[in-house]
Amino acid sequence: MKTIAIDAMGGENAPKAIVDAVLKVQPELPDTKMILFGDQAKLEELIPADKLGEKLEIVATSEIISDEDEPVKAIRSKKDSSMVVAARYVKEGKADALFSLGNTGALLASGIFIIGRIKGINRPGLMPTLPASNSENGFNIIDVGANAKSKPEYLIQWAKMAAYYAEKVRGVNNPKVALLNNGAESDKGDDLHQATYQLLADSDLNFIGNIEGNELMTGKADVVVTDGFSGNIALKSVEGMSSVLLHSLKDSLLNNGLKTKVGALMIKGALGDLRKKYDTARHGGAVLLGLNAPVVKTHGRSDIRPVYYTLKQIDKILAEDLIEGFKHEFSKQEEGK
């Protein structure tokens, strides 16, 4: 049986949204154990006593890492925090994956310093699944900010891990891989992107060339690889634009008189379809790939839905034995050197 270690105290709606999602998803994951790390009294209040047992446990912790905490300092000083104790469970083999809605930097640090990197991997990369206009399936983008400084050797490993993920977890056959760049031609970008282009072109991946920012959301690629700095800018730019447009649309519909309000009611179904299409929740959380266990993050403001979908995503990652796959792949490379 696989075990997911869940930081029950991270995020704006903790611990309730997390507990609710756990209780909801549990019947669907018969072969998975979940451990909730956090304030025992609060958690026991939220969980019916008969639900606790072999498949759902509480581990009491006394501290919480907040969004304001400085990440590396926090994981060193708050030894009894829900996040750090959960990470230690994974490190010690008592759990197989770490999930948190808390401080992203601290979660990355917990992953890197407590759980540790897979041998042969230079740097872990953070990879969400984003919606795409042309498919239900969305696309993966890696790295969106675990690294401020990147090297071609990192990007090629991220591309391989993300393509493996797309194939195993999302069921994409021979995923199309593209490099986020400032133009289509192979000589575009700075030294980093030119060198990465060559590594990708020479690899076994289904590399379709460079992709530009305006093509990201079209689903042209199943996997987009990017340096962690521009990847972070790209991710936040599309999130920001989307949020600004949808808010402005809502404002326009509410503040243009009665006729518009009636019209808005009549198009409600269509707007719901649109929202569903670009709903990020159903794609689960962002996975930090390259560590000895999956470390997964969802937005701190998440309610039950994103948490529910992320738990299903983690279950799938564990069922597909992704980490063993990576270890096999990258230890081969080490030997091949």
Added chain:
Amino acid sequence: MKTIAIDAMGGENAPKAIVDAVLKVQPELPDTKMILFGDQAKLEELIPADKLGEKLEIVATSEIISDEDEPVKAIRSKKDSSMVVAARYVKEGKADALFSLGNTGALLASGIFIIGRIKGINRPGLMPTLPASNSENGFNIIDVGANAKSKPEYLIQWAKMAAYYAEKVRGVNNPKVALLNNGAESDKGDDLHQATYQLLADSDLNFIGNIEGNELMTGKADVVVTDGFSGNIALKSVEGMSSVLLHSLKDSLLNNGLKTKVGALMIKGALGDLRKKYDTARHGGAVLLGLNAPVVKTHGRSDIRPVYYTLKQIDKILAEDLIEGFKHEFSKQEEGK
């Protein structure tokens, strides 16, 4: 009298959209002369004979640089192209600004190699004005792709030029300047962004700190400075997301049955407001700042509207004597060194 050199052959709708915009804007720019460079027969066919004269001239050219041409090679080999001859007019002092809808790379190359950099400026930066959710005024972002490789010395100069532009041309008092980065704290980003942060903090600019991708379109900053690589990714990402969302909205409204179609008609006014708010056309074109004359680009697919607004924008740049301002500012710096 100031003179604008206009490449009449660039873009999908050339020369008609360009000629139409010139004829429309002319009565509003009584002190500005415009020269159209291109196919004389075609241009004469589009321009009523009585409109030609001291304030509107045609210079016949025999070649066109297409979007497929390799930029630097094109400006060297196509010596009689509308773009290159127009640039030479500026170089020789026969015109004060260069405007084209053609090949962006070739236009940048024409600007850099023919018109030349202002003494004291390291690299020119490309700067559009984008719409913002909180103001009619939008914001400037520089550099969005004239440079694949950037240095802190470049970014501080771009910030100064863009702030000067925001103040003089857009009328923003003491413009707020921010650095596009992957987090809010001063130590965020790679070496380039950390060093640039310090230069900005030590400058006379109204520096408000780092801005993240998701805050770009909110209008938090009047001027955003960024390295040319991530700036290009950010600009294209917001353009792409906006285009994908608006297309999906249209699709949803058209393909959800009669009730939705009727509702769509009723909210037409509200959608028009939204489109107007995020309309980039009324902000004019992207200006390549740092050269001995303004070099301005609008989208190749532009129709008459963006061209019209860009001509007004160029007129304002010339009226405010922006280039003289830059020369004064940066030659001072040279002396101060």
